[in-house]
Amino acid sequence: MKTVLMMALLAGFVGATAAADKAMTPQQQRMTTCNQQATSQTLKGDARKTYMSNCLKNSQSTPAEKSLTPQQQKMKECNAEAGKQTLSGDARKTFMSNCLQKQAR
Incomplete structure (x- = not known):
């Protein structure tokens, strides 16, 4: 019984630690935001690369x-x-x- 309880507590602690590690850094948030915007604008190839570069270089402010x-x-x-x-x-x-429905597809 004690072993089962200890294993459950240990699993809960490991799960909480893993969740804390997954918090995104500002750069990761910026990359995600820029990527979503490039996708919503259906950019491809060189146009996408240029857009992503410009978007990511604008690091003076937060993505929001x-x-x-x-x-x-x-x-x-x-x-x-x-x-x-x-x-x-x-x-x-x-x-x-x-x-909005047309653009969501």
Whole structure:
């Protein structure tokens, strides 16, 4: 019984330590954010390399301060398009829903 209890406690401690080790550094967060943005913009080849290089070089601020998440970028683009079309009310809601669904695929 004591052995089982000790093993359970040890397993819990090892699991908690592994979770603490997986916390991302600011550079890893920046890399993840830049990679998501490049993917959402469907960049490939040299264009992707250039984008990633420029995105990662902008290390003066935290990733959240300097760039939008892919979802925020989608919202911004759809919102701008809805504004150009001067949509409002239900028509705007429908347009935004369709726009975000198209871009999510």
